[in-house]
Amino acid sequence: MLDPNFMHSVVLLCTVEPEGAMGFVLNHPTGFCAGDLLGRYEDLESSELEVFSGGPVGRDQMHFLHTQPERLHGGTQVMEGVFLGGEFDDLRACLSSADPQSESLRLFVGYSGWGAGQLEAECEQDSWIVVGPENHRPMEYPAPSREGYWRRLLSAQGPAGKVLASLPPDPSWN
Numbered sequence: 001m002l003d004p005n006f007m008h009s010v011v012l013l014c015t016v017e018p019e020g021a022m023g024f025v026l027n028h029p030t031g032f033c034a035g036d037l038l039g040r041y042e043d044l045e046s047s048e049l050e051v052f053s054g055g056p057v058g059r060d061q062m063h064f065l066h067t068q069p070e071r072l073h074g075g076t077q078v079m080e081g082v083f084l085g086g087e088f089d090d091l092r093a094c095l096s097s098a099d100p101q102s103e104s105l106r107l108f109v110g111y112s113g114w115g116a117g118q119l120e121a122e123c124e125q126d127s128w129i130v131v132g133p134e135n136h137r138p139m140e141y142p143a144p145s146r147e148g149y150w151r152r153l154l155s156a157q158g159p160a161g162k163v164l165a166s167l168p169p170d171p172s173w174n
Contacts, residue, residue, distance in 0.1 A: 005025070005055060005056045005112075006025070006112075008027075008146070008147050008150040008151075009025045009026075009027060009028065009146075009150065010025065010026045010027045010138075010149055010150050010153055011023045011024065011025050011026065011055075011112055011128075012024050012026055012065070012078070012079075012082075012138045013119075014078040014084050015078075016119070018116060019116055020113060020114050020115045020116050020118065020119075021113070021114045021118075021119045022111055022112065022113050022114075023054075023055070023111065023112045024052070024054035024055060024063065024065065024106075024108050024111055024112060025052065025053060025054055025055050025108075025112055026052065026106070026138055026149070027052075027146040027147075027149040027150055028052055028053040028146055029050055029051070029052055029053075029146065030050075030051045030052060030053050030109060032050075032051045032109075033047060033048045033049055033050055033051060034047035034048070034049040034050075034051060034095050034107055035047040035048060036051070037051060037062065037107075037109070038062075038095070041092060043092060043095075043096040044092060044095050044096055047095040047096065049095060049105065049107060050107070051107045051108070051109055052106060052107065052108050052109070053108070053109055053110055054108030054109060054110045054111040054112060055108075055110050055111045055112030055113065056110060056112070057110055057111050057112065057113040058110050058111055058113075059109055059110040061109070061110065061111070062107060062108065062109055063084065063085060063107075063108045063111060064084075064085060064086070064091060064105060064106060064107050064108065065078070065082055065083065065084055065105075065106045065108070065138065065139070066082075066083050066086065066104055066105045066106070067081050067082055067083070067104040067105075067139055068083075068094070068104050068105065069083050069086075071090065071094060072086040072087065072090045072091060072094060072105075073086055073087050073090055074086040074087045074090075079133045079138070080133065082138055082139065103139060104139060106138075106139060129154065129157065129161070129164070131153060131157060150165075151165040151166075152165075
């Protein structure tokens, strides 16, 4: 995928329906923390939880994934043990705590979205490598870099994945 929004990206698909699909890029940190973006709430201005770019759509929106349904109520399960969204007051309480448990909470600005049939067409063109949930732990970020996370996940897909993981973004660079 040569689109800079998705080159060497790991995307967690949250919904795939006839009308389209939606998910979040898991390995594109923004360089901002929750306090930078939610500082208008006094109790959150010191939150240092990292914020990720979920994709190029709706960059004026914030979303979150978590593994704490007992603490962050009202989320929708998107895969076993991983939930999308929930009550904002619960999120505020979590972010304002001394330890927001970054391994179980991920914040995103924007999301990735595809229109009806678009993602399916991209998969048919081999633009994406689909990894099942049994081989992926979306809350586990990352290797030392966003590219390292992508390479580690791809390498775990067997010999063909290892070859792809070792290629530079543009094979002519070899």
